[in-house]
Amino acid sequence: MANEVMFTTKSEKETMDFGRFLGRQAADGLFIALTGDLGAGKTHFVQGLAEGMGIHGVVGSPTFTIMNLYEDGALPLKHFDFYRLHSEDELWNIGWEEYGQGGVVVVEWADMFPSLIPDESIHIEIALSGETERCISVSWGPMAPEEVVKEIQNYAAGH
Ligand SMILES: Nc1ncnc2c1ncn2[C@@H]1O[C@H](COP(=O)(O)OP(=O)(O)OP(=O)(O)O)[C@@H](O)[C@H]1O
Ligand SMILES: [Mg+2]
Numbered sequence: 372m373a374n375e376v377m378f379t380t381k382s383e384k385e386t387m388d389f390g391r392f393l394g395r396q397a398a399d400g401l402f403i404a405l406t407g408d409l410g411a412g413k414t415h416f417v418q419g420l421a422e423g424m425g426i427h428g429v430v431g432s433p434t435f436t437i438m439n440l441y442e443d444g445a446l447p448l449k450h451f452d453f454y455r456l457h458s459e460d461e462l463w464n465i466g467w468e469e470y471g472q473g474g475v476v477v478v479e480w481a482d483m484f485p486s487l488i489p490d491e492s493i494h495i496e497i498a499l500s501g502e503t504e505r506c507i508s509v510s511w512g513p514m515a516p517e518e519v520v521k522e523i524q525n526y527a528a529g530h
Contacts, residue, residue: 375510376527382503386412387419389507389526394423396522397475399446404481404488407497412505413479416497417450420477424448432479437465447474453483462487490514493523 380386393403403420405413418430426444432452441448449470456462462471462484470476471487481488488494491514500506509523 373524374512375508376524377506377508378527378530379500380412380505380507383412383415386415386497386505386507387422390416390419390421391423392419392526393519393523394420394425396519397424397446398516398518399474400472400491401475401516401519402472402489402492403475403477404492404494405477405479405497406482406494408499411497411499413497416495417477417479420475421448421450424475437462438470440470449474449476451476451478453478453480456483459484459487491516493519 380389397420405416407413414430414432421428421430421441421444424444424446426441426448428441428443430441430450431439437451437456439450441450467487472489478488481494490512492511493515494510496508498506498508509527511520
């Protein structure tokens with residue numbers, strides 16, 4: 372069975388729609404590792420994800436805070452951005468051990484510290500492929516949650 376699917380989105384809204392879709396499937400322990408070019412759409416994906424999880428607060432970029440925590444949905448959402456982190460220590464110091472698991476964890480620039488990304492993670496790479504077109508590659512390993520993987524495969528097949 373393939374462990375990667377790819378599809379394109381043609382607008383910011385379509386990328387957010389995919390986020391909303393995943394947000395509706397989200398269960399406790401879901402971990403999403405985001406990678407991709409600057410300005411590819413990672414934060415917009417997370418905005419959709421939050422909406423799909425029933426979170427209504429404005430989702431901004433956690434670039435200057437390292438993490439934003441949203442607790443007004445059924446599950447907490449922990450939104451990290453590793454872009455400006457200099458070392459893993461900084462992350463442990465702000466409580467990675469507690470915040471890096473449980474609820475739903477989503478990390479922008481996850482490839483900066485790959486050793487922090489758990490085996491059950493769903494990896495999503497967003498690549499620029501046109502002015503408003505993005506190539507979305509989703510991959511996972513054998514530890515990833517099966518239900519979510521099935522839903523992603525169906526989603527990709529319909530796009
Ligand atoms: N298909 C698309 N999907 C997502 N965003 C798109 C798309 N087409 C255009 N955009 C635009 O690309 C930008 C994406 O910004 P966003 O902050 O989400 O990117 P990012 O990957 O989080 O950037 P950074 O690396 O700085 O964190 C927005 O201005 C958005 O309107
Ligand atoms: Mg961002």
